[in-house]
Amino acid sequence: MDVKTLCLGVLSRRDCSGYEIRKQFEEGPFAHFQDAGFGSIYPALKKLTESGLVNCRAEEQDSRPDKKVYAITQKGRQALFDAVNQQPAADKLRSDFMFMLFFADLLAPAAIDRMIAQRSAHHAKLLNRLEGCDRVLPAGERFVLNYGIAIHRAALAYFEDHGHELVGALLQKDVAE
Amino acid sequence: MDVKTLCLGVLSRRDCSGYEIRKQFEEGPFAHFQDAGFGSIYPALKKLTESGLVNCRAEEQDSRPDKKVYAITQKGRQALFDAVNQQPAADKLRSDFMFMLFFADLLAPAAIDRMIAQRSAHHAKLLNRLEGCDRVLPAGERFVLNYGIAIHRAALAYFEDHGHELVGALLQKDVAE
DNA sequence: GGTTGCATGTAAATGGTTACATGATTGT
DNA sequence: ACAATCATGTAACCATTTACATGCAACC
Structure with a gap:
């Protein structure tokens, strides 16, 4: 399960920017069993956009740079469905x-x-x-x-x-x- | 904490071959909080030997290929000591x-x-x-x-x-x- | 005849982290 | 002033996984 799939999971619940996705891995509902940093999330979103699994729209903000908000597509939902219906790989823990x-x-x-x-x-x-x-x-x-x-x-x-x-x-x- | 350090830890308890080290991560005393496969253990042992942190001796076996048994050196023990006295990185869990x-x-x-x-x-x-x-x-x-x-x-x-x-x-x- | 266990290793590919680059705003 | 938060992205580096390559012995 790579970061692309994790992003699809996050986006299946609501539209998010890359920054917001990362927050969900840092302290949100995914924090206690998965992890992903900026360096893997942004490239993943790029690839997902290229393959049509997510869409991207730019949202203007007051006194802040634009936000790029990503939304999952129907094709993306199908990809998520397929991924979660695989046999899960064993947990990986390094302590x-x-x-x-x-x-x-x-x-x-x-x-x-x-x-x-x-x-x-x-x-x-x-x-x-x-x-x-x-x-x-x-x-x-x-x-x-x-x-x-x-x-x-x-x-x-x-x-x-x-x-x-x-x-x-x-x-x-x-x-x- | 990379595989090199993990191998030093295993070897600090007793001499082992690469194969035996892997078994300890698979089902031995390290299995529930660390993991390492052949593909990372063998190169790690090679580098550890090159830098003098472990020694290697060949052990003959009946009707089996030779075993390469590794032993930690004093320098290796020092390196392990230094590593475990660092601030631990956060646990990494992917489920x-x-x-x-x-x-x-x-x-x-x-x-x-x-x-x-x-x-x-x-x-x-x-x-x-x-x-x-x-x-x-x-x-x-x-x-x-x-x-x-x-x-x-x-x-x-x-x-x-x-x-x-x-x-x-x-x-x-x-x-x- | 097939699988499991013993035994070692390399090379390519994957995937992820870290460091860098930029910059405004808000709070201490 | 300084740190933290918001915000995006790239490039170099690092580590690990996977596949390949080899081969005998024991067991079912």
Whole structure:
């Protein structure tokens, strides 16, 4: 599933500019399971326009440069339909954070403490955002939203319940040496 | 954190061939938060050897081609130490599965049912693998292992508790039309 | 006879990130 | 003043994936 398809998904819900699409991956309804930056979104929109899956209109704005607003076409909807009816590829997760904690022996206990506190704060922030969403949503969107809430809650709970154990174990090890 | 660093991490625990490294990302202790395939591991090992971060020895085997076993050097350990003491980059997650469910309106209820059952089975399998691990591990490894267990348990519970709701909502919608 | 596991590697293609380039407005 | 937000885009670079190339052993 490439950025082109992701853009089609975003545009199937409402017309957007490239900038607005990116915001939806950064902090909007797609943020907790997908990601895309400007450098991939703008070229994707260009290609989608060329192949007729989206249309583009320029919207004037007061004291701002024009906005290019993209709208999905019927052909684009068909392409999205085809894409979501494929067999999904396996999830791809890369967590440097977990990799580092895996080698906690190489880290200072104070550094680990800080990392875990930051992580907890991060999960709390995302949770807050997700929990603040309007719950009157199409069934699929609601399901995915609540999944995000469940996962972030579990992660937060894990750090709160077990974070100190890790730091404690390493402090003990240091004393023993 | 690139594949070179990941390989250093794997080799810091024990000497391995490229093939064995890959297995550890596929189903070993790194599988639930990192990934790497042959196409990135072999070139990474080549570069690591060239820069003196790992050594390579050929091991003969009965009725099999030689194995190239890599061992981390002191310089390599230092490089790993430096890497894990950086500020971690944000997690990267791409879930086509969640993207598809987000657009559940475009899917047949039976297809969703199948997808969720497959997912649940997948989580159950990973959970089983994680729970079967030896718990007598260095503190960091144990922490990351138990985190994986907590997350997969939460995901599995979510699908078991709410999977039918999604399918139910879509069936109702179909009746209404 | 086909599939899976063991075992290594390269080359081409894909895809995405990062850095650059530009510039007005709003808030601190 | 400075940072952040809005707004678009390109080009160079980087990393990874996929396909290819090879081959034996074990199992069903």
